[in-house]
Amino acid sequence: MDYDLIVVGGGPAGMLGAATAAANGLKVVLLEKNEKLGKKLFITGKGRCNFTNNGDTDDFLNNIVTNKKFLYSAFKSFSNYQLIALLESLGLKTKVERGNRVFPESDKSSDVIKALHKYLQLNNVEIRLNTEVKELLVRDHQITGVSLNSKQISAEKVLIATGGMSYRQTGSTGDGYRMAQQLGHSIVEPKPALVPLVTGEKWVKDLQGLTLKNVTVKIINKKAKAEQFGEMIFTHFGVSGPIILSISSFLKENFASPVKLRIDLKPALSDEQLDDRLQRDFNKFTGKHLKNSLDDLLPQKMIPVILELSGVDMHKQVNQISKIERGLLAHTLKNLPLTVTGTRPLNEAIITSGGINVKEINPSTLESKIIKGLYFAGEVIDVDALTGGYNLQIAFSTGYLSGSSSAND
Template sequence: MIGFFESRGVKSKVEQGDRIFPEKGNAQDILNVLTKYLTEGKVHILLNTEVTGFKQEKGKISQALLRDRQISADKYILCSGGRSYPQTGSTGDGYCWAEQLGHAIIPPAPALNPVKTSEKWVKELQGLSLKNVSLKLFQNGKKQNERFGEMLFTHFGVSGPIVMDMSKNIGALLKKGSVKLILDLKPALDFKKLDKRIQRDFQEFKGRMFKNSLKGLLPLSMIPLIIKLSAIEPEKKVDYISREERNKLVHLLKELELTPTGLLGFNGR
C-alpha cells in the first residue's frame, strides 16, 4: 500500500505508535491518487445509488438489484464495509446478502471503540488528551495487552488511539470476567526515578503548598483529581509531605487504575 502511493508521488511518514500518514499531512493527496487511479482504469462510479440485493440463477449471481433498475455483469465483488458508520452507506446489509448467497457469516462486533469505565471521576477530565502515556490491560493479574501513545478522557470513560487499538481485546476479555486498565502517566521514568524527580520538585518548591507544586508533572486539569486521589491535604506544605504520601503519589502517576465496563457500540451507546 505504501509503495502504491509513493509510486504516485505521495510519500508517507511514520508517527508515534507506528501510525502512517501522508508526508505533507494532507488527506486530499490520498483521495486525489485514488480518484485518478479509478479514472485511468475507466471505472464507472454510480453515486447515491442504493443496492437492495442480488438475483441468482443456477447458483450464480445474475444481477445486482438497485432501487430503480438492475445491473448485469460478468463478475461481482461485494465490499460491504462494516456497521460502525452507516452515514457512509455501510449499513451492514452486505452481511445479509452474503448469507443469502450461501456464505457463512460471523456476526460483526465493534472492534475499534471507545471504552466505558466505572470510575465517576473520568467526567472531571472530559476532553483531556494525554500524549506519550502507557496503557496496560490486565485480567486475573496477568498483563494481556499494552500500548504507548495518545488517549482521551470522555464523559463515559476513555478513548483515543491506544484505547481503540486494544478495545477489541477488552471486549473479548470482558466476556470472560472483569479487567483492569493501568495508566502510566510517566512511562519514561521508573518508580525510583519518578520519586527522585518529585523530591527535586518539592525541594525547589520548598515552602509552597502541595496543590501548587504539581504543574511540572501533570496537565492543569488533572491536578485536582490527583490531589483528591492521593488524600494529601492540598494546602499542606511540600516540606511536610511524608515518604508514605510521596510513595502514594508516585503510584498514582505510574498506576492510575481504570475499570472497563464495556465498549461503546455501533449506535454510540
C-alpha cells in the same frame, strides 16, 4: 451476461478492485449507492487521509489485530509500496509523517479519491452512482448478478466491497453482511473497534477536555496483554484519543464484567527515578501544601484527583510527607485505575471488527468458498487493524487481490 464483473461499493476496496479487474481485461461496472464515490475515504485521517504506512511487512503484520494470516496473500499481491507507487503514477504527491504514516502531500483526502477516480476512468470502468444493490443473484452455487430496486444486472462475477457498519452516514450500513448471509455465509458479530471507551469513575468527568501526552495505557484483568504509549483525552463519557482507540481494538467483549485499565502517567521513569523526582519537587516547594507542590509534575486539573486516589492528605506540608506517602503517590502516578464499562456505539467506531467469516473465503483469491464467482474485499471481511494507515491498506490490498484474481480465475 451484461458484465464480466459487478463491484458493489465505491469505497477504496471497491474502487481499486474494479480498476484492477478492468486493467486485466474484464468488463466492469462499479455500483455505489451514494451520490459520489469514497464518502468514508473523504473523512479519513481528519480529512487528510492516512492512506497507508511506510513500514515493512513485519510492521504491517504487527499492526493487524484480527486475522493477520488471512491477509498474507493480499499484502504480498499488493504492498504499501505498490500502493504509493500507483497513486504517484496517477499524479498524487505523497509524504511520510510521524510513525511512518503516509498522506497526500496536499493534506487533502479528496486528492486520493481523484487519483482513484482517474484510475477507474483510465481502465474504462463504468461507474453507476445512486445505485443500491438489494440482493445477490445465484444459480447452482454460482453467482449470476445482482438485483437493484426495479431491475437486475447480470455478471459472471460479483465483488462485495460494501464496508463495515460504522459511520453509517457514509454508506456503510452492513448490506454486504446481510447479502452474504442470505447465501449461506456466516458473519462474525460486528463490533466497534478503534472506538472511544466509556468509564465508570466519577473523577473522569472533572478532567473532561484534558489531554495527556506520552502516557502508557494497559489492559489489566483480561487475557489480552495490550499496552499502548502516546496521547489520550478525557471526555464527558470516558476516554478517547489515539492510544485509547488502539486499546479498544483488543476489547472485543460484551463488558458483562468491567475491564480494568491502568494509566502510567510517567512511563519514562522507574519507581526509583520517580521517587527521586518527587523528592526534588518537594525540596523545591518546601513549606507548601502537597496540593501546591505538584505543578511541575502534573497538569493542574489532575492534582486533586491523583491526591485523592493516593489517599495522601493534600493539605499536608511537603516536608512532612513520609517515604511511605511518597510511595503511595508514586504508585498512583504509575497505576492510575480506570474501569471500562463499555464502548461508544458502533456508529462512532473508526472501524468494524467482525464481518464475513474468513474461513469461508479463499485467502489466495478472496473468492467465496460457498458461492462460485463471489469475491469480498475491504472492511466487510472479518479483519481489522490499528491506526496508522493499516486499515486503508487492507482495503487496497484486498481490493487489488480480489480484482486481479477475478480476472485470472
